[in-house]
Amino acid sequence: MTSNQLAQDQLYKIRHSLAHVMAQAVLEMFPTGKIAIGPPIEDGFYYDFDLPRPLTPEDLTALEKRMREILQGRHTFQRRELSAAEAKTLFAGQPYKIELIEGLEKGGVDEYGEPTDAPPVISTYKHDTFEDLCKGPHVANLGEINPAAFKLMKIAGAYWRGDEKRPQLQRIYGTAWQTAEELADYLHRLEEAEKRDHRKLGKELDLFSTEPDMLGGGLILWHPNGGLMRHLAEEFCRKEHLAQGYDLVYSPHIGKSTLWQTSGHLTFYKENMYAPLDIDGQEYYLKPMNCPFHIMIYQDKLRSYRDLPLRFAEWGTVYRYERSGVLHGLLRVRGFTQDDAHHFVQPEKMPEEIDFALNFCLRILRSFGFTDFTAYLSTRPESKAVGELADWHTAEAALEAALKRANLPYEIDPGGGAFYGPKIDLKINDALGREWQLSTIQFDFNLPERFDITYIGEDGQPHRPFMVHRALLGSMERFFGVLIEHYGGAFPVWLSPVQAVLIPIADRHVAYCDDVAKRLKAAGLRVEVDASSERMGHKIRLAQKQKIPYMLVVGDKEQAAHQVAVRLRSGEDLGPLEVSVFEKMALEAVVTKL
Ligand SMILES: [Zn+2]
Ligand SMILES: [Zn+2]
Numbered sequence: 001m002t003s004n005q006l007a008q009d010q011l012y013k014i015r016h017s018l019a020h021v022m023a024q025a026v027l028e029m030f031p032t033g034k035i036a037i038g039p040p041i042e043d044g045f046y047y048d049f050d051l052p053r054p055l056t057p058e059d060l061t062a063l064e065k066r067m068r069e070i071l072q073g074r075h076t077f078q079r080r081e082l083s084a085a086e087a088k089t090l091f092a093g094q095p096y097k098i099e100l101i102e103g104l105e106k107g108g109v110d111e112y113g114e115p116t117d118a119p120p121v122i123s124t125y126k127h128d129t130f131e132d133l134c135k136g137p138h139v140a141n142l143g144e145i146n147p148a149a150f151k152l153m154k155i156a157g158a159y160w161r162g163d164e165k166r167p168q169l170q171r172i173y174g175t176a177w178q179t180a181e182e183l184a185d186y187l188h189r190l191e192e193a194e195k196r197d198h199r200k201l202g203k204e205l206d207l208f209s210t211e212p213d214m215l216g217g218g219l220i221l222w223h224p225n226g227g228l229m230r231h232l233a234e235e236f237c238r239k240e241h242l243a244q245g246y247d248l249v250y251s252p253h254i255g256k257s258t259l260w261q262t263s264g265h266l267t268f269y270k271e272n273m274y275a276p277l278d279i280d281g282q283e284y285y286l287k288p289m290n291c292p293f294h295i296m297i298y299q300d301k302l303r304s305y306r307d308l309p310l311r312f313a314e315w316g317t318v319y320r321y322e323r324s325g326v327l328h329g330l331l332r333v334r335g336f337t338q339d340d341a342h343h344f345v346q347p348e349k350m351p352e353e354i355d356f357a358l359n360f361c362l363r364i365l366r367s368f369g370f371t372d373f374t375a376y377l378s379t380r381p382e383s384k385a386v387g388e389l390a391d392w393h394t395a396e397a398a399l400e401a402a403l404k405r406a407n408l409p410y411e412i413d414p415g416g417g418a419f420y421g422p423k424i425d426l427k428i429n430d431a432l433g434r435e436w437q438l439s440t441i442q443f444d445f446n447l448p449e450r451f452d453i454t455y456i457g458e459d460g461q462p463h464r465p466f467m468v469h470r471a472l473l474g475s476m477e478r479f480f481g482v483l484i485e486h487y488g489g490a491f492p493v494w495l496s497p498v499q500a501v502l503i504p505i506a507d508r509h510v511a512y513c514d515d516v517a518k519r520l521k522a523a524g525l526r527v528e529v530d531a532s533s534e535r536m537g538h539k540i541r542l543a544q545k546q547k548i549p550y551m552l553v554v555g556d557k558e559q560a561a562h563q564v565a566v567r568l569r570s571g572e573d574l575g576p577l578e579v580s581v582f583e584k585m586a587l588e589a590v591v592t593k594l
Contacts, residue, residue: 010139010178011176011177011178012040012137013137013138013139013144014139014144014145014150014176014177014178015040015041015044015045015174015176016039016040016045016136016137016138017077017127017138017139017142017145018045018067018145018150018174018176019038019039019040019045019046019047019174020038020077020125020127020130020132020134020138021067021070021071021127021130021142021145022038022045022047022063022067022152022172022174023035023038023047023049023130023132024070024127024128024129024130025063025066025067025070026047026049026051026063026172027130028066029059029062029063029066030049030051030052032052033049033050033051033052034049034050034051034094034095034096035047035048035049035050035094035096035097035132036048036049036050036096036097036160036169037096037100037111037112037113038132039112043175043186044150044153044173044174044175044176045173045174045176046171046172046173046174047171047172048096048158048160048169048170048171049169049170049171049172050096050160050167050169050170051170054155054170055155055170055172057155060152060155060172063152063172064150064151064152067147067150068147070128070142071142071143071145071147072147073128073142074141074142074143075127075128075141075142076127076140076141076142077125077126077127077136077138077139077140077141078125078126078127079123079124079125079136080123080124080126081121081122081123082122082123082124083122084101084102084104084105084122087101087104087122087124087133088101090124090131091133096160097133100112100113100133101122101133104120104121104122104133105120105122106120107120110135111133111134111135113161121135123135123136125138127142145176146177146178146179146180148180148183149176149177149178149179149180149182149183150174150175150176150177150183151174151175151176151183151187152172152173152174153173153174153175154172154173155170155171155172155173156170156171156173157169157170157171158170158171175187189432189433192432193432193434193485195488196431196432196484196485196486196488196489197329197485198329198330198331198480198481198482198484198485199329199330201484201485201488201489202226202329202330202484204489204545205225205489205497205546205547206223206224206225206226207222207223207225207226207229207480207484208220208221208222208223208226208330208480209221209223210329212324212327216334217324217327217334218322218324218327218332218333218334218335219333219334219335220330220333220335220336220477224497225497226480228497229480229491229495229497230476230480232494232495233368233473233476233479233495234315234339234476236367236494237339237364237472237473240360240363240364241313241341244311244356244360245309245311246311246312246313246341247310247311247312247313248313248314249293249294249297249312249313249314250314251287251290251293251294251297251314251316252287252293253286253287253317253319254277254284254285254286254287255284255285255287255292255293256282256283256284256285257276257282257283257284257285259292259296260273260285260292262292262450262451263291263292263295263447263450263451264446264447264450265285265288265289265292266285268419269288269289271321272288272320272321273285273286273288273319273320273321274286274319274321286318286319287316287318287319288318288319288320289318289340290314290316290318290338290340290342291340291342291447291467291469292447292451293314293316294312294314294342295342295447295448295451295453295467296451297312298310298312298342298344298453299451299453302456303344303454303455303456303465304455304456305346305455305456305457305458305463307455308344308345308346308349308455308465309343309344309345309346309349309353310343310344311341311342311343311344312341312342312344313339313340313341314340314341315337315338315339315340315476316337316338316340317335317336317337317338318335318336318337318338319334319335320334320336321334322334329481330477330478330480330481330484331477331478331481331482333475333477333478336475336476336477336478337475337476337477338471338474338475338476339471339472339473339474339475339476340469340470340471341468341469341470341471341472342467342468342469342470343357343467343468343470344448344453344455344465344466344467345465345466345467345468346455346457346463346465346466347391347394347463347464347465347466350394350395350398350443350466350468351398351401351402353468354398354399354402354424354441354443354468355402355405355406357441357468357470358402358403358406358408358424358426358441359406360472361426361439361441361470361472362406362408362426364472364473365426365428365438365439365472365473367593368473368483368492368593369486369487369492369593370428370430370438370486372428372429373408373409373426373427373428373429374408374409374410374411374426374427374429374435375403375408375409375410375411375424375425375426375427376410376411376412376413376416376424376425376427377396377399377400377403377410377411377412377413377422377423377424378412378413378415378416378417378418378422378423378424378425379392379396379412379413379414379415379416379417379422380392380396380415380417380422381415381416381417381418381419382415384419385417385419386419386420386445386446386449387420387421387445387446387449388445391445391466392421392422392445395421395422395443395445395466396422399422399423399424399441399443402424403424410424417443418442418444419446420442420443420444420445420446420447421442421443421444421445421446422442422443423440423441423442423443424439424440424441424442425437425439425440426438426439426440426441428482430482430485430486431485431486431487431488432485434485436482437474438472438473438474438478438479438482439470439471439472439473439474440469440470440471440474441468441469441470442468442469442470443466443467443468444466444467444468444469445466447467448464448465448466448467449464453465483495488547489547490547490549490569491547492589492593492594493549493550493586493589493590493594494589494590494591494593494594496526496547496548496549497526498526498527498528498546498548499525499526499527499548499549499550499586499590500520500525500526500527500528500548500549500550500551500552500586501527501528501529501530501539501543501546501548501550501551501552502516502517502527502528502529502530502552502554502564503530503536503539503540503543503551503552503553503554504529504530504531504554505536505553505554505555505556506555509554509555509556509558509559510529510531512554512559513529513531513552513554514529516552516554516564516579517529519579519583520579520583520586523583523587524587524590525583525586525587525590530542530543536553539551540553540567543569544569544571547569548569549568549569549586549589550566550567550568550569550582550586551566551567551568551569552564552565552566552567552582553565553566553567557576558576561576562578562579563576563577563578563579564576564577564579564582565577566582
């Protein structure tokens, strides 16, 4: 076990134990309260309660105080096994526990009501005065828990067993760590994440909006600032694709049911697709993927081994069903544009094609400022996999070899591949160390077979190509969500909707500012003049809030010397620079994507 796993284990026990301690404190506060379930979770724990009144923030403070007192008792956890009848007597008056005990008695579910294969054993753990239905593990003694390293975070509503027809309970979330420093660190990361929330910044920087009532959930409106950024990103990527031998294609948003039957989507993917449209008595479906269209383009003529690899790329807008409860800003949506591509490859050329795709993905991601990657190699699913075992092994080996050659740290996800082939998922780590999945590179043995596509080989005979499905940034929506949070809205100069704002100190400097703006615009920079009658300090604050990279302040001195006083959005002051010097500096930042 690594020290990291040990820490995780100890944290798990701390969090689990604190859930018990919290339930004790809550029952002391509300002797008639009912307790439901209280598992450890990532970063902390929660417990669900049915209480005579709504909890308040003051209650949380009081509960925390009482929990600290309980911890000082250094109580140990005593385990015992009970028969169902004994357990029901012990938890008489606790209907949620009785229901859980009945579940345990029948088998198949654990003490949280989750499915399990474990044999039904009913056990409890008791510390101090509180005994709970539980299978552990906990800390040996409450003295192991640092009373300064936990915090009750919030109160939320939660339905019993997640079922909205069952009673609504009050859930208290807590976070717990080994040291007070770790707790402070966690709270700081939360605060940073909140400041960087792409939904909040999306509004402040006027990048995009969603409107569930009138428009519908999970559908994104790109505003001019966001639209410009997306255009810049796509334009850059399209040029790179063309330079690397991709062909750009376009395909429709809908296709006949026969297409989706052939592709297998109506068999394997229907729950993610929307209900069909009726056109002249025929069923059409909104596309959840672009693959079948690209295959049809491939099929339109006879292909030779000399034409391969063929790489069709499309910024294709697809629609997939997501439950309304999981929709989240730009990160979980129902309509999105994938930067999708399909490579048609001779089977024996797959290794170099994977190398190519992986290196291309890494290069583009680095261009957006991401440098910290983790890769996952997902291998053949045991139960459901099409194609020859030998092909799978070749493909997995090719993927793994490519990861090694690219010098990427990677983990194997055994059995995590798609039914049609193994894949590499690339995740980036953002400025807060959070992991986001962006690129995916997938092998496919299945669709070429289903659509019966071929190429004429050197031997003059038809052969079956393999396919690579590849999304690079993933979806433009999700990618922008990640980009906004990574940069906290302070985008690199090349992507900033406004790159520089000229700030005249007085009216008599406006004409000079207009001249400078004209010159910088002619050089290709996006520049504005803030000629409003506000004070300079106010204009600077406004520009800083808009996260504009350069603020160019102009007074008498600058005007006389053909200069601008350059301030960065970080607050750094570069002092007066010749306009030509600033222009060179800004253009350099654009070219180098800083
Ligand atoms: Zn427990
Ligand atoms: Zn595809």
